[in-house]
Amino acid sequence: MRLAGPALGALLCALTRVAGAQPPAGALPQARTFQLSLGSYERVALERALAARRLRLEPHPYGKLVRRIHVDNQDVFGPDEGFLAWFNVFHRTSREHVVEREVLLRPGQPWDDEIVDETRRRLRDPLFTTLVVIAPVVAEGGAPQEVDLLVVTRDIWSLRANSRYEIQEGVLTELSLSISENNLLGYRKQVAIVFDMDLGAFNIGPQYVDKNIAGTHLQLLSRFDGVFTRDGGEYEGTRSYTSFGYPLWSLDRKYGAGVVMTHFNAVRRSFEGPDLRLYDNPDTPEVEAIPYQFHERDFDIETSGVRQLGHSVKHRFTVGHELTVRRPNVLDGFPGDDVAQAAFERDVLPRSERASLLFARYAVFTPWYRVYRNIDSFDLTEDVQIGPDASVEVGAAREEIGSEANFLSATAAAAWTVDIIGDGLVRASAGVTGRRQDGEFIDVVRSASISGATPALLGMRLAARSLWARRYNETNNRFFTVGGDTGLRGYTIGDFAGQIRVLNNLELRTFPIRILFARFGGIAFWDFGHAADCYSGCDNPLVLQHDVGVGLRGLVPQLQPYVFRLDWAIPLTGPTQGVGGSRVIFGVQQVF
Numbered sequence: 001m002r003l004a005g006p007a008l009g010a011l012l013c014a015l016t017r018v019a020g021a022q023p024p025a026g027a028l029p030q031a032r033t034f035q036l037s038l039g040s041y042e043r044v045a046l047e048r049a050l051a052a053r054r055l056r057l058e059p060h061p062y063g064k065l066v067r068r069i070h071v072d073n074q075d076v077f078g079p080d081e082g083f084l085a086w087f088n089v090f091h092r093t094s095r096e097h098v099v100e101r102e103v104l105l106r107p108g109q110p111w112d113d114e115i116v117d118e119t120r121r122r123l124r125d126p127l128f129t130t131l132v133v134i135a136p137v138v139a140e141g142g143a144p145q146e147v148d149l150l151v152v153t154r155d156i157w158s159l160r161a162n163s164r165y166e167i168q169e170g171v172l173t174e175l176s177l178s179i180s181e182n183n184l185l186g187y188r189k190q191v192a193i194v195f196d197m198d199l200g201a202f203n204i205g206p207q208y209v210d211k212n213i214a215g216t217h218l219q220l221l222s223r224f225d226g227v228f229t230r231d232g233g234e235y236e237g238t239r240s241y242t243s244f245g246y247p248l249w250s251l252d253r254k255y256g257a258g259v260v261m262t263h264f265n266a267v268r269r270s271f272e273g274p275d276l277r278l279y280d281n282p283d284t285p286e287v288e289a290i291p292y293q294f295h296e297r298d299f300d301i302e303t304s305g306v307r308q309l310g311h312s313v314k315h316r317f318t319v320g321h322e323l324t325v326r327r328p329n330v331l332d333g334f335p336g337d338d339v340a341q342a343a344f345e346r347d348v349l350p351r352s353e354r355a356s357l358l359f360a361r362y363a364v365f366t367p368w369y370r371v372y373r374n375i376d377s378f379d380l381t382e383d384v385q386i387g388p389d390a391s392v393e394v395g396a397a398r399e400e401i402g403s404e405a406n407f408l409s410a411t412a413a414a415a416w417t418v419d420i421i422g423d424g425l426v427r428a429s430a431g432v433t434g435r436r437q438d439g440e441f442i443d444v445v446r447s448a449s450i451s452g453a454t455p456a457l458l459g460m461r462l463a464a465r466s467l468w469a470r471r472y473n474e475t476n477n478r479f480f481t482v483g484g485d486t487g488l489r490g491y492t493i494g495d496f497a498g499q500i501r502v503l504n505n506l507e508l509r510t511f512p513i514r515i516l517f518a519r520f521g522g523i524a525f526w527d528f529g530h531a532a533d534c535y536s537g538c539d540n541p542l543v544l545q546h547d548v549g550v551g552l553r554g555l556v557p558q559l560q561p562y563v564f565r566l567d568w569a570i571p572l573t574g575p576t577q578g579v580g581g582s583r584v585i586f587g588v589q590q591v592f
Contacts, residue, residue, distance in 0.1 A: 038133065039379040041557060042152075045074055046133045049152045054140065058147050061111040061136035067146040069103055070137070071096040074154045076558045077517070094155055095186040099123065101215050103134075103151060104250055111136060111147055117369060118251055121383050123153065127209065128188050130156045130380065130557045156560060166587035168484055171274045173199055173493060174587070178207075188212070194223065199493070200269040200276070200293070203227045203239060217249045219258075227266040237266030237295075248308055248316070251367050257305040264298040267331070270481075273492035281343040288340050294349055297327040318361040322395070323402070325354045350476045356402035357395045357409065365389035370419050375453045375463065376590050377563060378512035378519040378555040384425060390414040407437035424461065426452035434472075444472040451592065459511045464504075465592040467529075471499040482531040487591050489527055490547025490571035490583060496531040498540050503529035505592050509553070517558065523551045525567070525591075546572040549582075553590075562589045 038046065049072035050056065058064075073093045102123055105115045116134050124132040131154040136147045166174040177195040184191055190209040195202060205225035213220060222242040228235055245258020270277040270292040277292035304320030328349040334341050366387035373379055393411045397403040415429035427450070434444030447469035454462045465487070469480060482488050483495030487505050506526045512519035525548065532542040549569035555562075570582045 039373050039381070041379050042131055042133045042381070044078075044080075045131055045152050045154060046135060046150075048072075048074065048078075049133075049150060050137070053150070055137040055148070055150060058136040058138045061147040062113075064111055064136075064145055064147040066105055066107050066109055066111060066149050067142055068107060068139070068148045069100050070139075070148060070150045071099045072150065072152045073099065074131075074152065076155055092186040094128065094153060094188055098187055099151060099153055102212070103149065104252075105149060111149075114367075116149075119151075120381075121369070122249070123151070124381060124383075125188075125211070126156075126561045127190060128156060129153055130561050132381070154558075156558070166485060166585065168493065168585045169274075169583050171199075172197070173274070173485065194225075196225070197230060199230065199271045199274060201227055201230050201236060201267065202233075203266075212249075218244070218246055220244050229267075237264075239264045239266060248306060251308075251314065254308055255306070256308070259301065259303045261301045262298070263300075264296060266295070267293055268296050268328070269293040270494065272494045272497075273484075277494065277497075279344055279348055281340055282347075283343060284339070288336055290334075290336055290340065290344055292348065293331065294344075295329050295331055296350075297325075299323075299325040312366070314365050314367050316361075316363040318363075320359055320361075321401075322357045322359060323355070324357070326350060327352055348477055350478070354402065354404045355397045355407075357397040358401070359393055359395035359409075361391060361393040363389070363391040370422070370425070372423070372425065372453075374456065374461070374509075374511050375425075377561060378521060378553070378557075380555075380557060380561055384417060386417050386419050386425075388414070388416045405437065407435050409433075409435045420452075421455055423455035424453050426450065440473070442473045442475045443478075446470055446472070453509075456511065461509055463507045463509055463592070466505075467501065467503045469501045474499060480531045482529050484583075484585070485587075487527060488529050488545065488547065489525070489549060489567055489569035489585055489591070490581070491545060491574070491576075492583075496545070498532040498542075500533065500535070500542055501529070501531045502542065502544065503527075507591075512553075512555065517556065519555045519557070521553045523553060523567075525549055525551065525569075527569070543573075545574055548572060560588075564588050565590065567591075 053070060053072060055070065073096060075093065102119065104119045104122070105112060120132050120134050123129060131152070133152040135150045135152070137150045139148050142148060165172070165176065175195070175197040178192045181191055188211070190207065192207045193204065194207045195204045203225035205223060207223040208220065210220045212218075220243070224240040225238065226235065227237045227239055239262075241262050243258065243260045246256050247258065248256040272278075279290040279292055280287050300322070302320060302322045304318050306316055306318040309315045309317075330341055330344060330349070334344070336344065365385065366389070368386045369383050370386050372382045372384060375382055391411075391413050395409040397405065397407050397409070399406055411431070411433040413429065413431035415427060417425060417427040419425055429450075430448040432444065432446045434441055447467070449465070449467045451465040452463070471478065471480070479497050479499060480501035481494040481497045482501055482503055483491040484493035487503050488495070504527065508524045510521045510523070512521040526546070527548075528544050528546040530542050530544050533540040535542050547569045549567055551565055551567035553563045553565055555564075565585070565587055567585045568582060569585065570579055571577045
């Protein structure tokens with residue numbers, strides 16, 4: 001049975017009623033206790049703003065008209081952070097009018113918690129801001145039927161020196177450095193020279209981000225890089241990304257449109273541990289051991305428009321066109337004979353094609369949000385959409401509009417996030433994607449996952465994730481990998497590969513303690529999973545691999561809203577099992 005877009009939305013509405021799902025209590029004005037909703041970092045900032053501007057909290061703002069918007073942009077380093085406050089002279093704090101224009105609730109409108117919460121989510125952009133508090137306040141001279149709106153923000157340190165890194169077994173596997181001004185002259189624009197490196201290459205180039213051009217809500221993100229080999233620094237090519245459009249910047253917006261263009265003209269590589277994965281022709285008795293790398297020229301451009309409808313349930317209808325060009329080829333000086341090269345092109349290179357495709361997409365979700373803390377980050381606000389969300393997309397590539405082949409593509413995904421007594425959550429999701437070409441279904445991927453975190457108990461909580469995915473009739477030479485940075489921490493990068501992926505993670509996370517200006521916590525974890533070609537009865541069957549370990553988490557909120565992590569993992573299975581095969585991983589952001 002197929003469901004049209006509106007029918008799918010109606011079904012979700014019915015299911016929420018049957019299941020008793022309602023907007024979380026925190027989203028309802030009458031159940032909201034503002035003071036208790038703040039973390040310690042936010043509470044201190046609000047108290048300072050109230051004292052500095054001689055304001056007091058209004059406990060009953062509902063039904064009152066907003067008289068005025070106050071903006072209090074605080075220094076990156078506060079007065080209780082000692083000598084670090086000296087560094088504030090090198091940071092231009094966001095201009096008050098730039099923050100004020102992002103506020104969706106305007107003077108003359110009645111106080112509305114939903115709009116206030118949406119404004120806070122909009123302002124808390126991890127590129128610019130680490131803290132946002134919006135509070136109803138009373139100022140001297142205000143009428144009884146009026147309320148003022150106070151916005152308190154604290155910028156992230158904008159003159160950046162680094163943003164992402166990962167070290168495994170003493171090898172720098174991933175690094176992102178930038179010399180950037182993330183808040184150019186206080187206007188919340190980013191200009192940067194960005195350096196990204198992986199195990200095979202590094203790319204460097206300029207980047208510009210403007211999420212609200214001249215207050216019009218038009219958005220521009222653009223980056224262009226040169227690509228060079230990691231060993232030797234030889235020039236390999238270029239890559240770029242540009243996005244321009246008018247997004248749905250508010251839940252009340254009805255229309256949006258945009259164009260996204262990318263290109264890649266360099267070398268693709270796959271790694272197993274710190275070394276290149278090796279290819280062996282299965283049709284010959286010799287072991288060729290050919291490095292898993294090839295040149296690829298890609299170009300993608302997508303143009304789309306979107307219409308948004310609904311209030312308690314949001315419906316988004318998108319139509320557009322996508323042009324994709326893929327041209328892979330073996331590298332000059334291929335280390336093998338003609339037979340080996342033909343096999344390598346057959347088994348490793350992705351499909352060479354030009355696809356011109358018209359598509360339509362329907363998405364539906366409930367705009368209910370819950371605020372959490374100490375799940376992924378320490379003390380900082382974490383906004384999560386609660387309830388169902390689903391999407392369906394169909395596309396048709398035709399030779400008449402420039403495609404080299406005729407085919408149909410389809411993608412469907414659905415998820416449901418459930419709140420647990422206001423302090424924990426569970427999210428379940430499933431999806432399928434593939435194409436219909438020459439009378440058969442190819443490149444089909446099915447996936448499912450469940451993840452979440454328990455409510456806190458004794459200053460700790462359990463966080464868990466379980467993933468499953470499988471490829472069917474894969475004709476584009478893609479495969480899953482598991483190991484290292486994917487979440488199986490006791491094993492090397494890409495240690496296991498195949499058409500099936502199973503991955504499970506369980507972590508016991510402590511709440512943070514404050515030491516000077518930073519926050520630190522610990523974890524204990526258990527990972528198990530594998531990537532294989534079949535469940536049993538083949539050369540690469542699924543055999544779950546296990547590891548355990550402990551780790552440290554830290555957060556410096558003035559520098560970035562993401563924790564850094566240090567994990568020590570011990571494999572329990574496989575040839576490297578035991579403490580002697582243990583691995584240390586240092587990186588940014590939680591593993592899941």
